[in-house]
Amino acid sequence: MAKLYDLEAYARCARRCAADGVVLLKNDGEALPLAAGTCVALFGRSQYNYYKSGTGSGGMVNTRSVAGVKEALEEDLRFTLEPGLSALYDAWIRDHPFDPGQGWAHEPWFQEEMPITAEIAAKAAQAADAAIVLIGRTAGEDQDNRDDKGSWRLTDAEEAMLAAVTGVFSRTVVLLNVGNIMDMSWVARYDPAAVAYIWQGGQEGGRGVVDVLSGDVDPAGRLPDTIAASVQDYPSASNFGSLTRNIQQEDIYVGYRYFETFAKEKVLYPFGFGLSYTDFAITPENMVRSDNAVELRISVTNTGARAGRQVVQAYLEAPQGLLGKPARTLAGFRKTRLLQPGASETVVITVPDIAMASYDDAGKTSFRSAWVMEAGDYVLYVGADVRDAREAGRFTLPETRCIRQLEEALAPAVSFARMVPARDGKGDFTPAYETAPLASLSPQELRRQALPEEIPQTGDRGIVLRDVAEGRASLRDFIAQLTDEDLACLVRGEGMGSPKVTPGCGGAFGGVTDRLLGFGIPIGCCSDGPSGIRMDSGRTAFALPIGTCLASTWDEELLQELFAWEGLELRKNRIDVLLGPGMNLHRHPLNGRNFEYFSEDPLLSGRCAAAELRGMYSRGVTGTIKHFAMNTQEAGRHTVEHVASERAVRELYLRGFEIAVREGGATAVMTTYGPVNGFYTSSNYDLVTRVLRGEWGFDGIVMTDWWARGNDEGCPGDRGNMAAMIRAQNDLYMVASSSADNSNADNSLASLTAGTVTRAEYQRSAANICRFLMRMPVFARFTGVGDELDRALASEPDEEDLVFAEMIDCRLNKNGCGAVDVSAVDTTRGKTSMVSVAIHDRGIYRLRFVLRAKQGLGSLAQIPLSVHVNRELAGQITLTGADTDWRAVELTLPPVFATFFLRLYFAQAGLEIRELTIEMVQSLEAEIRRISAGVHDADPSLPAD
Numbered sequence: 001m002a003k004l005y006d007l008e009a010y011a012r013c014a015r016r017c018a019a020d021g022v023v024l025l026k027n028d029g030e031a032l033p034l035a036a037g038t039c040v041a042l043f044g045r046s047q048y049n050y051y052k053s054g055t056g057s058g059g060m061v062n063t064r065s066v067a068g069v070k071e072a073l074e075e076d077l078r079f080t081l082e083p084g085l086s087a088l089y090d091a092w093i094r095d096h097p098f099d100p101g102q103g104w105a106h107e108p109w110f111q112e113e114m115p116i117t118a119e120i121a122a123k124a125a126q127a128a129d130a131a132i133v134l135i136g137r138t139a140g141e142d143q144d145n146r147d148d149k150g151s152w153r154l155t156d157a158e159e160a161m162l163a164a165v166t167g168v169f170s171r172t173v174v175l176l177n178v179g180n181i182m183d184m185s186w187v188a189r190y191d192p193a194a195v196a197y198i199w200q201g202g203q204e205g206g207r208g209v210v211d212v213l214s215g216d217v218d219p220a221g222r223l224p225d226t227i228a229a230s231v232q233d234y235p236s237a238s239n240f241g242s243l244t245r246n247i248q249q250e251d252i253y254v255g256y257r258y259f260e261t262f263a264k265e266k267v268l269y270p271f272g273f274g275l276s277y278t279d280f281a282i283t284p285e286n287m288v289r290s291d292n293a294v295e296l297r298i299s300v301t302n303t304g305a306r307a308g309r310q311v312v313q314a315y316l317e318a319p320q321g322l323l324g325k326p327a328r329t330l331a332g333f334r335k336t337r338l339l340q341p342g343a344s345e346t347v348v349i350t351v352p353d354i355a356m357a358s359y360d361d362a363g364k365t366s367f368r369s370a371w372v373m374e375a376g377d378y379v380l381y382v383g384a385d386v387r388d389a390r391e392a393g394r395f396t397l398p399e400t401r402c403i404r405q406l407e408e409a410l411a412p413a414v415s416f417a418r419m420v421p422a423r424d425g426k427g428d429f430t431p432a433y434e435t436a437p438l439a440s441l442s443p444q445e446l447r448r449q450a451l452p453e454e455i456p457q458t459g460d461r462g463i464v465l466r467d468v469a470e471g472r473a474s475l476r477d478f479i480a481q482l483t484d485e486d487l488a489c490l491v492r493g494e495g496m497g498s499p500k501v502t503p504g505c506g507g508a509f510g511g512v513t514d515r516l517l518g519f520g521i522p523i524g525c526c527s528d529g530p531s532g533i534r535m536d537s538g539r540t541a542f543a544l545p546i547g548t549c550l551a552s553t554w555d556e557e558l559l560q561e562l563f564a565w566e567g568l569e570l571r572k573n574r575i576d577v578l579l580g581p582g583m584n585l586h587r588h589p590l591n592g593r594n595f596e597y598f599s600e601d602p603l604l605s606g607r608c609a610a611a612e613l614r615g616m617y618s619r620g621v622t623g624t625i626k627h628f629a630m631n632t633q634e635a636g637r638h639t640v641e642h643v644a645s646e647r648a649v650r651e652l653y654l655r656g657f658e659i660a661v662r663e664g665g666a667t668a669v670m671t672t673y674g675p676v677n678g679f680y681t682s683s684n685y686d687l688v689t690r691v692l693r694g695e696w697g698f699d700g701i702v703m704t705d706w707w708a709r710g711n712d713e714g715c716p717g718d719r720g721n722m723a724a725m726i727r728a729q730n731d732l733y734m735v736a737s738s739s740a741d742n743s744n745a746d747n748s749l750a751s752l753t754a755g756t757v758t759r760a761e762y763q764r765s766a767a768n769i770c771r772f773l774m775r776m777p778v779f780a781r782f783t784g785v786g787d788e789l790d791r792a793l794a795s796e797p798d799e800e801d802l803v804f805a806e807m808i809d810c811r812l813n814k815n816g817c818g819a820v821d822v823s824a825v826d827t828t829r830g831k832t833s834m835v836s837v838a839i840h841d842r843g844i845y846r847l848r849f850v851l852r853a854k855q856g857l858g859s860l861a862q863i864p865l866s867v868h869v870n871r872e873l874a875g876q877i878t879l880t881g882a883d884t885d886w887r888a889v890e891l892t893l894p895p896v897f898a899t900f901f902l903r904l905y906f907a908q909a910g911l912e913i914r915e916l917t918i919e920m921v922q923s924l925e926a927e928i929r930r931i932s933a934g935v936h937d938a939d940p941s942l943p944a945d
C-alpha cells in the first residue's frame with residue numbers, strides 16, 4: 001500500500017519549489033543551461049555551508065540532511081567539479097570551519113572566504129568549462145542586515161574572487177544563496193555571464209538549483225521585490241532601524257509603488273522580473289468590464305526553443321484623483337502551465353473593484369473611511385514584470401464610487417508628514433508631503449459600546465466539550481461552567497517545550513490545567529514555522545524553502561501542494577498549528593526576517609499565505625498568520641512603535657492578511673511585538689476586534705508573540721497586562737511556564753476584580769479557544785472520534801533518524817554519584833552529545849546542570865537544551881538571553897535499570913554548561929528484590945532457589 005507520509009514525494013515537491021523560486025537576472029550568450037559533460041569550477045565557501053534558511057525561530061528546523069549546490073552537482077553525473085580547485089577548498093575549509101558565532105541573533109551574516117588569486121582562477125579555468133560562484137548570507141530574528149560589507153554589500157574577499165574569476169572565465173555564473181535581496185552594483189563591475197537569486201531553498205535547495213542549471217527546469221522565478229541601485233534609494237531608509245518610532249513617511253509608496261511612481265531610474269531589476277531560457281509573447285486578447293470587476297483574457301505563447309512557464313502579471317494604473325495613486329499596483333497574476341515551444345495558453349485574470357479602490361482616510365473624496373474608486377480612467381497593463389507590462393485595456397468611471405464604507409480604525413495618534421505624488425514642471429511625479437489624518441475615535445469608547453454580554457456562571461454541570469461538538473449542549477452553557485480562575489488559566493498558553501504536547505514545540509494551549517482538561521478541553525500544540533517544523537527536542541523535520549523563495553515561484557497551486565505535505569508532517573507529529581506563514585511586508589531590504597516573509601507586495605503575500613493555509617487545511621491542521629501587523633524591522637522589535645496612516649495600514653499591511661483570512665480561511669493569527677499607532681498589537685482593539693473580526697468575519701484564535709507585551713492607552717507595554725489583551729480579544733498569551741501557577745504574574749484576576757476587564761470578555765476568548773480546538777485534530781484524538789488519519793499515520797514506520805555523536809563516559813560511584821566531563825559536551829547549534837552512564841544500582845537518578853546563557857544574546861533569545869534518556873525525552877530546559885547568571889537546574893529521570901545513555905541536544909548555540917552531576921535519588925534494588933521474591937513465591941512452577 002502506498003505510504004501516506006511519503007518523504008520522497010515530499011522532497012520532490014520541495015525540490016520543485018526550490019527550482020521554481022530561482023530568479024535568473026542575467027544570462028548572456030546563453031551561459032545557462034549547462035550542457036551535459038560540463039566541468040564546473042565551483043567557487044565560494046558557501047558550497048560547504050549552503051544556507052537552507054535564515055536564523056532565529058524560523059530557521060531552527062533540525063533536518064535529516066541538506067543538499068546544497070555542491071552536493072547536488074556531485075550527485076548529478078552529467079557534471080564534474082574541477083578537482084584541483086575542489087581539493088584546494090577541501091584543504092582550506094578544514095582550517096576554516098563554519099563559524100556559528102554566539103548563536104541566536106549572533107551568527108555572522110557571512111563566512112570567511114578562501115582568497116582566490118588570479119593564479120588559482122587561471123588554473124581552474126584551464127581545466128573547467130564554466131565557473132559557478134556562490135555568495136552566501138544569513139540574517140534573521142533580532143538581527144537585521146546592515147548596509148555593510150558582508151551583509152548588503154560584498155566583502156573585499158568576495159569582490160576579489162569575482163574579479164579573479166570573471167577575469168579568466170568567459171562563463172561565470174553567480175548564484176546568491178541569500179534570504180534578502182542585496183547590493184547588485186558589482187554586476188556592472190565584473191559583468192559575469194549569468195546571475196541568479198537561488199535564495200535559501202531548504203533541505204532540497206541545492207537539487208532544485210541544479211535542476212535549473214542543467215535546464216531540466218526552466219527558470220520561472222520572478223522577483224517579489226524591487227532591486228534598486230542603493231539601499232538608500234528605498235523610501236523607508238530614513239526611518240528604518242529607529243529604536244523608538246518607525247514612522248512610515250513613505251505612506252503607501254513601498255517598493256515598486258514608490259519606484260515606478262517617483263524613481264524609475266533608480267531600479268536595477270524591477271518588481272516581477274526574471275528571465276527564462278525561452279521567450280514568451282504575452283498578448284492581451286480582450287478586457288471585459290462588468291458591474292464590479294474587470295476580466296482580462298491574455299494569451300501567452302512560447303516563442304522560443306525550450307519548454308517553459310511564464311508568470312503573467314496584471315497591473316493597474318488608477319486615476320490620480322484627489323487621493324493620489326501609485327503609477328502601478330499589482331492587480332492579479334497567473335502562472336501558465338508548462339508550454340512547449342510554439343504552444344499557447346489563454347489565462348484569465350479577474351480584478352474586482354475592491355482591488356482597484358483606494359482607502360480615503362481623510363475624506364478628500366467626501367467618502368471618509370471608505371474604499372473608493374475615484375472618477376477617471378483606469379488602465380490595466382499586462383506583461384512579464386512591472387516595467388514590461390503594456391496596456392491591455394482601459395475603462396472610464398464617470399463619477400467617484402464608494403465601494404465599501406467602513407469606520408475609521410488604526411489611525412495614528414501622532415502627527416507626521418506622509419508622501420503624496422505631485423507633478424513637477426515636466427509633468428513627472430515627484431514626492432510631496434501632507435499631514436496624515438489623526439485618529440478621531442477612541443478605541444476604548446468603542447469597546448465600551450460593544451461589550452459582550454456576560455454568561456451567568458453556573459458551576460460544573462457535567463458538560464464536556466464533546467457534548468458541544470456533538471450538539472448535546474451549547475458552547476454558552478459549557479462556558480458558563482468555568483470559574484474566573486478557569487478562565488484566567490485558559491487564556492495562558494504554556495511553553496516553550498511544554499511536556500504536555502509534542503516534545504520541543506513552541507507552545508501548548510487549551511486544557512493546560514487539570515480542571516480544564518476535566519472539562520474535556522484538549523491541549524493544542526503549536527510549533528514554529530514557517531520554513532518547516534521546529535522541534536527543539538532534536539527530532540528531525542523537513543526543512544522547506546524560505547518564504548521569499550516560495551513567493552518567487554508565483555505559483556499558488558505549488559505552494560498549496562507543498563503545504564499539504566507540511567500539513568501531513570504536522571499531523572504525524574501531533575502538532576495542530578504551525579506558527580507561520582510569516583507575512584510582514586518587505587518594506588525595507590535590510591529587515592532581518594524578510595526571508596520568512598514573502599514580498600514587498602500585499603497581493604502576492606496574501607495569495608501565497610492563502611495557498612499555504614489551504615494546503616495545511618487539506619490535512620486538517622492550520623497555520624498562524626504572523627506577525628499581525630506591521631513589524632518591518634528587527635531592531636528593537638519588542639517596543640518600537642510603528643506609526644503609519646490608516647491608508648497605508650489598510651492598503652498595504654492589512655491587505656495581505658485580509659486575503660489570508662477571506663480567501664485562505666485563516667483561523668489562527670499571531671499579533672506582533674511592538675505597538676502600532678499607540679497600542680501594542682496584542683492589546684489593539686481596532687486591529688484584533690474591529691478589523692480582523694468585525695470587518696473580515698474572522699472567528700478563530702488570536703495569540704501573542706512569545707512573551708509579548710500589552711498596554712493601556714498612553715502606558716508602556718507590560719508582559720503581565722493580560723486584561724488589555726483580553727479586552728482587545730487577543731485570546732491567548734504565549735507563553736507562561738505554568739498556567740495554573742500564573743507563573744507570568746499576569747493581572748487577570750486582579751483586573752476582573754477591579755473591573756478593568758469584564759468576565760464576558762474572558763468568556764468570549766474562552767469560547768474562541770474552545771471553538772478553535774473543536775476543529776483541530778487534537779480534538780479527534782482526545783475524543784477518539786474521527787482520528788483515522790492520525791491512526792493511519794501512527795501505523796507507518798517512523799523514519800526519524802537520531803543523530804548520534806561520540807560517547808562521553810561517566811561512571812557513577814557506589815553511592816550513585818558522578819560528574820560528566822562537560823568540557824567534552826559540544827554546545828554548538830544542532831549538535832548532540834551522548835553520555836554513557838554506568839550505574840551500580842537500578843534506581844531513580846537526578847541530573848543537576850549548572851548553566852547559563854552567554855552574554856549579549858538579547859533578552860528574548862531562546863536557547864533550548866533537550867535531554868533524552870535512551871530514546872525518550874526526559875525534559876527540556878529553555879534559557880532565555882536574560883539568564884546570564886549561573887543557575888542550577890535539576891531534572892529527575894525516569895527509573896533506569898542498566899547503563900543508560902543521556903542524549904543532550906542543542907537546538908541553538910549560546911548555552912554554557914559549567915557542571916553536570918548525576919546522583920541517585922532512590923535505589924530500586926530492594927524493591928526489585930522484594931517484587932521478584934513475591935513473583936517467585938507466587939509461581940509454584942518455578943524451581944526453588
Ligand code: BGC
Nearest residue numbers: 057141506528579626705706
Ligand atoms: C517569534 C515568533 C515565533 C515565536 C516562537 C518569537 O520570537 O517572533 O515568530 O513564532 O518566537 O518561537
